[in-house]
Amino acid sequence: MTQNTAVNHHIKDFLEYYIALDQPEYAVLLSGKWGSGKTFFINQVTEKYQDSKNIVKVSLFGLKSKEDIHKKVLLKLFNIDDTHDVSVTARVVGQVLKKFTGINLSDMPMGWALKQEGNQNAIFIFDDLERTGIELLELHGYINELTETHKQKVILLADEDKLKDDEKYILFKEKTIGKTFQIEQDFDTVFSSFLNGLKHSKEILQNNQSVIKSVYETAGYNNLRSLRQGLLDFDRLINYFEPKFKNHAELMTEIIQNFFVFTFEIKSGKLDIQTLQEMTMLRVGRMLNEEKSDDKLTPIEKVFHKYSFLSYELLLSMESWIDFFTLGILASERITDDLNRSRYFFREEREEWLNLWYFRELEEEEFQIALKSTLDKLERNEYSDAEIVMHITGILLRLSANRLYQNTEADIVQTMKEYIDRNRKNWDDIYTVDDFRIEQSGFGLGYQNEEMDEFKEVKNYLLEKAKETMYEDLSAQGERLLKYLEENNISMFMEMLSETRNDILYRLPVFQNLNPEDFVETLYHVKNQHFRSVVKTLLIRYDQVGWGVYFPLLEELDFWKSVCQIIRGEIEDKPINIKVTWLKYLNESIEEKIIRKIEKQMQHIEKEKNNVE
Structure with missing residues (x-):
């Protein structure tokens, strides 16, 4: 085993000596925490x-x-596959054995098994000693029989820290274990071995071994399993990168650094995906400038304090990181966009506002060109992405504060409000202009100066005008819903309220402006075979209520109360038939799963409001 240091070399030397003994009559214990490399080490030794x-x-x-344990040992001794259900394998083998020899598998003497061809020179390795369900005294008897009675070599792998206070283990160790070694992590050897199994990123990772080792040691979790999983994951991630990105050494080093920070912290449970979803890099920057005691730090603040080399620009957008660590997938186009917008490639892009975001890295002439081009595009109404408009707002406020732009903060607010007024119906997707999407900031970048009142004023104005624009069309959309119901075009009714549609009616109060009497009248035209689908579609729509403090569907409470009142009056004196039965079912469902849910959420809102006051 080639090593650049003597890490664990004395253990290797002893094990080779132990294996060469004729009758050692004791077992050897290799101790180390889960993921410390015990299994890797013993595999290297026994190779x-x-x-x-x-x-x-x-x-x-x-x-x-x-x-x-006896069944499993016998299956291993005779090289019988037990990778699936050991009990099933043992039962099948046992039945065959019983038929031809009259011996049960569990009753097969170990002495007889060891005398069979190929079994005379065995090395027994038992892993996960601290995680077994076998009583230690019973296990002690079995291991002791192997070492003392049958003179076999036995190597145990365990985290002894989890056993050392157990009196039964102390007795077990005294009687059975002759030598104990503490495994020290040999990062460099293990790392090189792990790289051999990679298809796409071996050279890049090898060039950044010291970077990964630094992150690993800073993390402090000392879990080589997490390292191996991270290397395999990165090998998949690199497939989404164009050659120009793979060949940019500085970019790849920083990507690798960020990737393994996220990998180790997420796999250790110290960082969760929800935390990532709620953050932007500049917000983190502001938080880290605040004086806080360690116990007051948020999880993401702890990460940035821990890894002082982390940049607030994570190169890939937060959406991209989250998609990879939750779904294991990424969109190649988005990766390309993210990295083209990074500081390593942004000069190749023609999006002038992005150049301005990095204004401190521009030469004076580049800066003046980018600023003029951005202002010209504003004048020509060429920005149709609301997030870009908010980025430009923050950038101009930052430039004004640094006296690099002559307009005042009030001028900037007025300019951006006028731009919003002119373009409020021209956004790429008006239905994605909401508080959640705008808050995420997009493009892997945080908003500049987003803490300023002027920035918040423009953002609130943008959201207000977007809501006005969306609501202007709700009456017409509601009429379309009624038309589809009346025509029994249930597939279109369901599609209009689906989460997958761009017009997001599933979370806008489209029923608010409908006449409840017209809605109930339309229900009489719905065929009975479609009623269940109609009810299900309506109920699913309100599953979202309760996710946030406020949700637009709460505004539909009065509509549904009126619908229930009308239905009750309609069916009260009518003879029972199938349609009446369906209407009764709909009415009960609305009361129980829509009205009550909305009322409960409104009570929660009122309670939160009172707590604040």
């Missing part, structure tokens, strides 16, 4: 014995009795 010894590796995790 040279694969052809000359029968290596019997057994995990004790999940085993409940001495019979369980």
